Amino acid sequence: MARPTTVHVCSECGHSSVRWHGQCPGCDAWNTLVEERAPVTGAGRGRDRGGAGGVAGKGVRAGTPTRLADVSTERVPRLLTAIGELDRVLGGGLVPGSLVLLGGSPGIGKSTLTNMALGNLAAAGRRTLYVSGEESAAQIRLRAQRLIGATSGALDVPVLAETDLDTILATLRAERPEVVVIDSVQTMHAADLTGAPGSVGQVRETAARIMQVAKADGIAVLLVGHVTKEGSLAGPRVLEHLVDCVLQFEGERERTYRTLRALKNRFGSTNEAGVFEMRSGGLVEVLDASARFVAEATGKPGSVILAAMEGSRPLLVEVQALVSPSELVPPRRVVNGLDRNRLALVLAVLGRHAGIGAGSADVFVNVVGGVRVEEPGADLAIALAVASAARGVPLQAGGARRPVACFGELGLTGELRTVGHADRRAAEAAKFGLRHVISPESAPTLRDALRAVLSARAPQAA
Ligand code: TYD
Numbered sequence: 498m499a500r501p502t503t504v505h506v507c508s509e510c511g512h513s514s515v516r517w518h519g520q521c522p523g524c525d526a527w528n529t530l531v532e533e534r535a536p537v538t539g540a541g542r543g544r545d546r547g548g549a550g551g552v553a554g555k556g557v558r559a560g561t562p563t564r565l566a567d568v569s570t571e572r573v574p575r576l577l578t579a580i581g582e583l584d585r586v587l588g589g590g591l592v593p594g595s596l597v598l599l600g601g602s603p604g605i606g607k608s609t610l611t612n613m614a615l616g617n618l619a620a621a622g623r624r625t626l627y628v629s630g631e632e633s634a635a636q637i638r639l640r641a642q643r644l645i646g647a648t649s650g651a652l653d654v655p656v657l658a659e660t661d662l663d664t665i666l667a668t669l670r671a672e673r674p675e676v677v678v679i680d681s682v683q684t685m686h687a688a689d690l691t692g693a694p695g696s697v698g699q700v701r702e703t704a705a706r707i708m709q710v711a712k713a714d715g716i717a718v719l720l721v722g723h724v725t726k727e728g729s730l731a732g733p734r735v736l737e738h739l740v741d742c743v744l745q746f747e748g749e750r751e752r753t754y755r756t757l758r759a760l761k762n763r764f765g766s767t768n769e770a771g772v773f774e775m776r777s778g779g780l781v782e783v784l785d786a787s788a789r790f791v792a793e794a795t796g797k798p799g800s801v802i803l804a805a806m807e808g809s810r811p812l813l814v815e816v817q818a819l820v821s822p823s824e825l826v827p828p829r830r831v832v833n834g835l836d837r838n839r840l841a842l843v844l845a846v847l848g849r850h851a852g853i854g855a856g857s858a859d860v861f862v863n864v865v866g867g868v869r870v871e872e873p874g875a876d877l878a879i880a881l882a883v884a885s886a887a888r889g890v891p892l893q894a895g896g897a898r899r900p901v902a903c904f905g906e907l908g909l910t911g912e913l914r915t916v917g918h919a920d921r922r923a924a925e926a927a928k929f930g931l932r933h934v935i936s937p938e939s940a941p942t943l944r945d946a947l948r949a950v951l952s953a954r955a956p957q958a959a
């Protein structure tokens with residue numbers, strides 16, 4: 498009689514069941530059963546386990562711990578993708594044998610980025626492999642042709658259009674590439690699990706087995722994963738603990754700018770971020786992002802420049818706000834590129850400590866260009882943009898007609914709190930001719946900041 502080869506294990510209580518249930522028979526939790534390969538069974542199992550009581554049985558040798566000082570730290574040379582921003586976010590290139598998860602919403606440019614990286618590696622003489630479960634080889638070739646201007650090796654990359662995990666693993670062992678891209682982890686299918694591709698069980702199994710081969714053969718793996726706006730359960734979230742590095746590619750699909758950042762990195766800092774622009778010939782690194790955003794800033798009521806930190810680099814971005822009467826109860830609070838909760842906090846502080854209440858008005862706040870800036874230093878920019886929009890007065894400092902730059906965290910009592918890298922932020926602003934920077938150093942409270950940049954005059958002074 499054939500034994501079932503998979504079990505469904507509850508992620509809450511560990512109850513295991515041969516059949517899938519919507520509700521766990523063990524703890525009554527809903528949708529917690531995840532399919533896994535059944536633990537190795539066989540004739541010997543009962544005997545091996547019998548009476549051993551968790552203590553290592555005969556034949557198992559103890560490991561030999563090494564004093565840290567005696568551990569060798571020879572540095573393995575990294576594989577450079579020659580995409581400067583990607584290499585920097587990775588912490589200096591790909592580490593052989595490492596598993597990198599590249600997450601992002603559909604259409605953001607994950608396939609484009611990984612194709613370009615492989616193309617560069619191929620051009621540098623590295624053995625590469627691109628495994629796609631989403632597109633046919635012909636489709637991949639068409640994209641590579643568009644990328645040829647950006648990447649000379651784009652057409653030299655071997656591709657495998659395949660979704661069967663066993664075939665992919667066998668190919669990896671046979672071809673022994675140095676770098677492989679799996680696009681995407683949600684399309685791969687392990688035949689011994691019954692779950693559909695993309696289910697938690699399948700995604701986990703795919704990643705785990707690819708990892709075994711990667712570690713054994715020293716292959717650097719870029720696993721592409723889709724994340725939905727809600728951070729879907731079967732998405733790459735379940736892999737975060739398993740992989741060495743989690744990169745997030747984000748931005749609005751319709752907008753030009755995309756940021757790449759590391760959420761986890763065992764081989765480098767998680768403070769790095771890179772800015773890209775999607776063009777007809779592929780992704781282009783944006784090295785002068787501050788210059789563009791400052792040049793595009795409107796300087797109209799509701800606009801302010803935020804001197805933000807993108808990892809270890811300062812970046813100037815324009816923050817815009819619109820405050821308009823609402824018929825909705827409760828009124829709308831819409832943010833793009835910023836933390837929603839910070840907007841609620843800033844509005845409360847503005848109302849309580851600066852006498853600028855948004856009350857029943859709709860409030861929209863955007864970071865221009867689709868960039869995301871989720872750091873406390875953005876508080877002051879939100880506050881100044883909203884205040885300026887609510888009053889209908891453009892911000893100006895020292896009578897200058899240049900846009901105003903700012904940064905600072907807002908405390909609940911209306912004080913401005915210092916944030917990291919104040920000097921580098923101010924220096925970046927100065928570099929682009931923004932001499933007036935409102936910061937916790939120049940304005941101890943929100944009131945002081947508002948007094949410095951909001952003239953009391955009505956907008957129609959002319
Ligand atoms: P893609 O890399 O396929 O996104 P993902 O793999 O994350 O789903 O590409 C996303 C979009 O980028 C796609 O709609 C087409 C566009 N694009 C360009 O504008 N220029 C290009 O050179 C390429 C290759 C794609």
Ligand code: MG
Binds near residue numbers: 680
């Ligand atoms: Mg894709």
